[in-house]
Amino acid sequence: MDKPQHTLDDKPKENCGVIGIYSLSGANVIPMAIDALRALQHRGQEAWGLAIPNKPPLKRLGLVSAASSEFKSIAQEYSSPCVIGHVRYSTMGRSSLENAQPLKVKDLCVAHNGTIANVQELSNLVGGCSFTPQNASDTLVAAQRLVSLISENGQMGKALSVLKNEMVGSYCFTFISDDNSVFAARDPKGFRPMVLGHKESDDTYIVASESSAVSAVGAKMQRNVTPGELIRMSKDGIDTEMFSDDPKRAHCSFEFTYFAHPTSNMEGTNIYVARKNIGRYLAKKFPIKDADLVIPVPDSARPAALGYAQELGVSFDEGLLKDRYSKKGPLRSFIEPHQTDRVEINRWIIPIREIIDGKHVVVIDDSLVRGTSSKAIIKALRRAGARKISMVITYPPIKFPCYAGIDFPSQEELATFSNGKDLNDEETIDMVRKDIGADFLGYNDAENLAAAVGIPADSMCFTCASGNYDSLGITPEFKSREEIKGEAS
Template sequence: MHDVDEQVSDKFSDACGVFAICAPGADVARITFFGLYALQHRGQESAGIAVSDGQTAAIHKGMGLVAQVFDEQNLAPLQGHLAIGHTRYSTTGGSFLRNAQPYLIETIHGPLGVAHNGNLTNARTLRRDMLERGVGLTSSSDSEVITQLLAAATPSGVGSPFGRLMPAGTWEDRISAFMQRAEGAYSLTILTRDAVFAVRDPWGLRPLCLGHLPLNGHGTGWVAASESCALATIGAEYVRDVEPGEIVRLDREGMKSTLGRQPEPRAFCIFELVYFARPDSTLDNQTVHQVRQQLGRELAREAPVPGADVVVGVPDSSTPAAIGYAQALGIPFSEGFTKNRYIGRTFIQPDDRLRKAGIALKYNPLPANLRGKRVVMVDDSIVRGNTAGPLVQLLRQGGAAEVHVRVSSPPVQHPCFMGIDMATTEQLIGASKTVSEIREIIGADSLAYLSHDGMMAAIRAGQTPQAGFCSACFTGKYPVRLEEWWANRSSKKLAFEGAL
């Protein structure tokens, strides 16, 4: 969205947050606004809301944060009992208004709106097929491809997904027909004239959950969202996750579930638990904050720092792991940095002098907690390596006698193609440098990562036996087959292997 965050961030960016609601009698656009506000951490480039009143559909979307895109004036016209919403960070398709979501089009089946979190790994083939058949596309996003596929889809055995444009079957049939062709990651919220749908890919790569919403004596509404934190924000109660391969219809009659495609071996993105998701969210029956504390405890078992005086976390996502690390070793946990949480909300570009200040735009050390101490700095990941070094230096400037860096995940060595804004292999410091070399680059007194086995042990501690995860960014073993053009984005050969 702007250069400031790019200068001070060493993290991946998740593709999007999606939301859907069916709530007769309620102000669904306003509720969706607050649901998206709770999902703002999943995307800061654009936001949008589409609604239906059972007859017509309307939409408003724009570039920027949720609170920058919407106000009372543009929310007021969004009337209806059905709505979907989206907040975006681009992974395929650049940061332009034409790629903002939801997409809303008119079809022979009525209005169709789509909000998407993920990446289709066969998007290029699907896009080429559509263009060859004369379907026009206005954006570079694979989410528009999904929208057009759904608009033209016919049930299996009826005809080509791009051929016959006559009403055929239900929306569940058309969604299922799309799912037979689509490969990769997609958590979708879909708006039609008289229902909204929540759809999850058969691997369950990206999160999606369901909740019900009391309607002040008017019954119960239904909600779907990328994370349960959005449900809590609007006063909805978490019910369960959408299952891999499942289509959930939400309408005036309530909730109805259909199997859209047979589930594949589960491959939930492990980075959702390590970094992406909000700490207060529940994913696969585990509170994210508790999982991250367990990662910190496992890291303490594997890589203690003898004689350490204090443990600090890199705000905010690393704080739970730092707490777990400190608790496991009986070392005090304290704040080492203050964080300017508003620096990422400006569109004003820094001048050259401020740009060179880099990390200091967002973080400042707390000398009273650091002076003369042996400090353990816990981070959840080191991706490109462009912030760990400046953070270490800030701790030294704050008076730390020693700075030991501990990372609550393994070295990131491989790109992601399933819905994460992942650098190429050449940009991943863990792909080309040893741990010793990275330690020298960031200027730490010592550096250690959590092992892959340790990470899996910590995450599986509270999981059900059928849980499975994608950790391809650490191992290079991808649960989904990738088209060759994806492989060309990486200098290392890509492997295909089932999830862990």
């Protein structure tokens, strides 16, 4: 059967963090929700929110901690034994409260981590009129369709089993209904992560994008939510059903190298251990024996750099530090919405001359997307006296846009973009190497990365490296960033 053609010109998209909590003992779970969202902050820093039954959702812009003076009053005003929550990282042009989540449709609130790639088609199924590319959310359209399917089918599970065939994309949802039930659903391929935990002391269940949130509330991780699974938590306890029996998996490989928190456990693997292992495997692939020093680009490449250095028997050190007191310092350059912000961030990565001067430095980074950061880092290292700079990237060359939740939407922005030149892999890598100014550039490959993580490569998504969109079931028509974001004048 031919693959359906989808027009991917109209999708607001997010890679975010979601939670859903239900206390069977009736404890007020709002303080727990705040702690859990703070533990997912690395997944989205532009807005956050939470929702309880029979009340409009609470939403705030910025970091969760920025509202710390309100925590006490929020915990009182929204006191509830059940809640869902969300931290948002938008790839739309505007970060507004209007687009923050959870969103409410009739008696259902929804929080979403992922991207619905065929949002216009789905919008047509709900009448189309509520949607405009500039301000609509794919989550809202999916929620509207879900609510109409629930009213037709009577049950969430049945509605999701229909919706999964209509909806193209990646999704982890948490829902809360006005009749005090919390639901969690993970897409059939498992693009985005989701785990289930339990806190014994007050008999409270928590689902979250990552186990870092489960640990943050003192709960124990029980298991990964199975792709295609729907979990329901209510006063009757917890029950579960499958809305899809698709055995094919496509876990986002980028979560393992960059996105997830190092303390999290995902698909049976601890992220820190996985990253260190990736470094070890990279040392076997690129044994740069005349290196004096291995340094990480802070922060997420640190375990890989350590693994690389240990495997090779070369010194590991911190040659680059972030200014922790700067406003931009703790942010991650890749997920800032505007290019000027990314350049700004690089001013706050400071090389230590005493460590770098006169050395052949192997710099380990977790990914090379636009090349902006790498270029600035290499310049800074040269200024600090580096004799030779080899850069080793823990992720394969990113050549294609992601339609499953990560923000590298247009090809011409990518460092690997050849602007019409017909380059083979080697030539592409050399073009990027010259562009960023490194003496050597080595990228990981999918097989090596998957082996280091301990998950079969064919159970992971590598679409942004391979251009094979089969796991999403689409043949995208690539658009410019402006077209995608509806920002063109």
